[in-house]
Amino acid sequence: MTNIVVLVKQVPDTYSERKLSDSDHTLDRESADAVIDEINERSVEEALKIKEAGEGEVTVLSVGPDRATDAIRKALSMGADKAIHVSDESLHGSDMVATAKVIAAALGKVDSYDLVIAGNEASDGRGGAIPAMLAELLGVPQLTHARQVTVEGTSIKVDRETEDGITHVEASLPAVVSVTEKINEPRYPSFKGIMAAKKKPVETLTVADLGVDAGEVGLGSAWSTVLEASPKPPRTAGQRVEDEGDGGSKVAEYLVGQKLI
Amino acid sequence: MAEVLVLVDHVDGEVKKVTYELLTAARALGEPSAVVVGAPGTAGKVKDSLASYGAAKVYVAESDDANGYLVTPKVDALSAVAEQASPAAVLVAATSEGKEVAGRLAIRLGGGLLVDAVGINSDGSVDQSIFGGAFSVKAKAAKGTPVISVRPGGVEAEAADGAAAEETVSLPAVDAAKSAKITGVEPVVGGDRPELTEASIVVSGGRGVGSAEKFDVIEKLADSLGAAVGASRAAVDSGYYPAQFQVGQTGKTVSPQLYVALGISGAIQHRAGMQTSKTIVAVNKDAEAPIFEIADFGVVGDLFNVAPQLTDEVAKRKG
Ligand SMILES: Cc1cc2nc3c(=O)[nH]c(=O)nc-3n(C[C@H](O)[C@H](O)[C@H](O)COP(=O)(O)OP(=O)(O)OC[C@H]3O[C@@H](n4cnc5c(N)ncnc54)[C@H](O)[C@@H]3O)c2cc1C
Numbered sequence: 061m062t063n064i065v066v067l068v069k070q071v072p073d074t075y076s077e078r079k080l081s082d083s084d085h086t087l088d089r090e091s092a093d094a095v096i097d098e099i100n101e102r103s104v105e106e107a108l109k110i111k112e113a114g115e116g117e118v119t120v121l122s123v124g125p126d127r128a129t130d131a132i133r134k135a136l137s138m139g140a141d142k143a144i145h146v147s148d149e150s151l152h153g154s155d156m157v158a159t160a161k162v163i164a165a166a167l168g169k170v171d172s173y174d175l176v177i178a179g180n181e182a183s184d185g186r187g188g189a190i191p192a193m194l195a196e197l198l199g200v201p202q203l204t205h206a207r208q209v210t211v212e213g214t215s216i217k218v219d220r221e222t223e224d225g226i227t228h229v230e231a232s233l234p235a236v237v238s239v240t241e242k243i244n245e246p247r248y249p250s251f252k253g254i255m256a257a258k259k260k261p262v263e264t265l266t267v268a269d270l271g272v273d274a275g276e277v278g279l280g281s282a283w284s285t286v287l288e289a290s291p292k293p294p295r296t297a298g299q300r301v302e303d304e305g306d307g308g309s310k311v312a313e314y315l316v317g318q319k320l321i
Numbered sequence: 322m323a324e325v326l327v328l329v330d331h332v333d334g335e336v337k338k339v340t341y342e343l344l345t346a347a348r349a350l351g352e353p354s355a356v357v358v359g360a361p362g363t364a365g366k367v368k369d370s371l372a373s374y375g376a377a378k379v380y381v382a383e384s385d386d387a388n389g390y391l392v393t394p395k396v397d398a399l400s401a402v403a404e405q406a407s408p409a410a411v412l413v414a415a416t417s418e419g420k421e422v423a424g425r426l427a428i429r430l431g432g433g434l435l436v437d438a439v440g441i442n443s444d445g446s447v448d449q450s451i452f453g454g455a456f457s458v459k460a461k462a463a464k465g466t467p468v469i470s471v472r473p474g475g476v477e478a479e480a481a482d483g484a485a486a487e488e489t490v491s492l493p494a495v496d497a498a499k500s501a502k503i504t505g506v507e508p509v510v511g512g513d514r515p516e517l518t519e520a521s522i523v524v525s526g527g528r529g530v531g532s533a534e535k536f537d538v539i540e541k542l543a544d545s546l547g548a549a550v551g552a553s554r555a556a557v558d559s560g561y562y563p564a565q566f567q568v569g570q571t572g573k574t575v576s577p578q579l580y581v582a583l584g585i586s587g588a589i590q591h592r593a594g595m596q597t598s599k600t601i602v603a604v605n606k607d608a609e610a611p612i613f614e615i616a617d618f619g620v621v622g623d624l625f626n627v628a629p630q631l632t633d634e635v636a637k638r639k640g
Contacts, residue, residue, distance in 0.1 A: 075589060156436070157428060157434055185436075187437075188424075192392060192420075192421035202421070218501070220391070227391070283464055283465060286459070289459075290456065292450075300613055301620055302622065303623065303626060311620060321638060
């Protein structure tokens with residue numbers, strides 16, 4: 061019996077234009093479509109695979125505004141069993157340290173877990189550290205950037221893939237795992253799955269429910285502050301030529317002109 | 322002057338270029354002290370090069386376990402030194418592991434975490450480039466010791482003299498119940514090409530290359546230019562090129578002097594990893610490909626005609 065908690069984040073769709081709000085430099089959530097982060101579909105997929113190989117339960121945990129319920133439903137429709145949604149106005153503008161602490165507190169609300177599975181890096185903030193920070197807070201091993209995960213009884217083996225190459229790591233459960241985008245191809249929710257998801261339990265919790273002091277989270281009490289933010293002017297198209305058998309030479313001429321070769 | 326701790330990024334005593342960038346960036350805030358974590362004997366190998374980039378001190382945290390467990394030995398070493406030295410900031414490379422070390426350290430020290438800086442200013446603020454370079458941000462730690470990860474290639478390394486005075490740090494024993502044990506490593510075989518994030522020229526191939534064998538065309542052009550090779554996600558997912566060379570939203574962010582995109586359509590997620598390049602050249606047989614919207618020089622044509630010709634031209638000019 062493996063109890064797995066999958067961390068899911070709703071992010072602005074990478075296909076749309078992403079912006080920061082002018083007023084407080086936080087993410088402008090209105091400007092872009094909100095979707096479940098693609099990497100989390102892979103986290104859910106991995107959790108389901110582990111569950112299906114043995115026995116267990118998959119709980120989705122998401123911290124985010126009300127509309128993050130869409131991301132949660134997507135995970136449930138793929139096959140997760142239930143969900144916890146931490147939603148609270150006071151969380152607006154929380155930084156990574158506060159976010160990690162809220163997630164750690166929320167995990168305390170789960171009966172028991174053997175495995176926490178996250179994405180290696182969210183596509184919006186790209187902090188790439190929440191799983192590690194969570195392991196630090198929970199005092200459990202981190203097996204992050206996994207491109208392969210094997211659970212055997214109470215031990216876990218992971219092939220970690222980073223710019224350094226592949227590192228084989230192992231630890232005992234409970235543990236925090238993060239997955240890379242090369243780990244699997246997530247399943248599409250079936251019609252049956254979508255219908256079933258509507259009836260699956262979603263527990264909504266506030267910061268107070270978690271026993272976290274609202275004064276410790278949010279923009280005002282963040283450990284880091286954004287002082288300024290400005291959009292960069294977009295790039296514009298330069299010269300374009302048709303290849304008439306001399307395309308390579310034309311590029312070479314251009315590069316010489318730019319002193320690049 | 323306040324100390325600024327720099328975690329030395331090295332593989333078995335071979336120092337990565339980003340370490341020199343960190344030592345340079347640290348000087349904006351105080352006096353750089355390098356922290357070496359590794360197997361016994363590592364510091365001896367790296368000390369001279371750290372001195373030549375201004376390390377006033379070298380903290381040596383060596384143990385047999387240092388390379389045996391993931392991330393935690395580095396966090397243990399940095400937090401031990403930070404407690405004793407009360408540094409103005411701690412700098413770590415914004416690599417996959419470095420970001421994790423920084424995150425855990427910020428929790429342990431109760432510090433302010435600043436991720437993926439591309440510049441560090443003397444007032445303690447950092448510059449960041451987010452959403453694939455679409456926004457520039459200035460941020461600062463609000464409380465605690467700032468823990469800053471700095472993007473490789475974000476800051477230019479400048480040599481400076483440092484005394485590199487050694488100080489030994491004793492690492493606490495690893496708690497195996499809280500750590501992941503490393504049972505094997507398969508390092509990336511870099512070959513002779515420059516590292517993707519450090520290269521001044523990057524030549525990338527996309528799905529248009531068509532197969533792993535045909536990536537040869539991309540590699541030949543890259544080698545003539547002394548460039549690193551990159552790939553789009555579609556090329557990686559099709560098995561044409563290994564994952565660590567992926568450029569884009571979920572791959573590497575590169576910002577070279579010259580980026581050459583061959584058979585890449587220019588999807589927004591690919592652009593997120595390369596649109597801050599100084600000069601962009603694109604070759605695509607589809608005149609409507611979005612990559613042309615951001616290319617300084619575009620050729621509408623078949624990459625299998627254009628690339629080999631360009632390779633020859635470059636070789637000719639080198640003589
Ligand atoms: C969350 C998320 C993250 C992503 N992250 C990344 C990422 O990190 N990096 C990334 O690259 N993508 C990423 N993508 C995928 C991205 O959306 C595109 O699917 C991908 O970039 C397409 O790769 P491509 O340009 O090689 O392929 P295609 O879009 O298929 O383009 C191939 C191009 O090659 C041209 N072509 C074909 N044959 C030739 C020839 N002989 N000569 C010249 N031109 C030719 C075609 O005209 C076409 O324009 C991500 C997507 C999502 C949703």
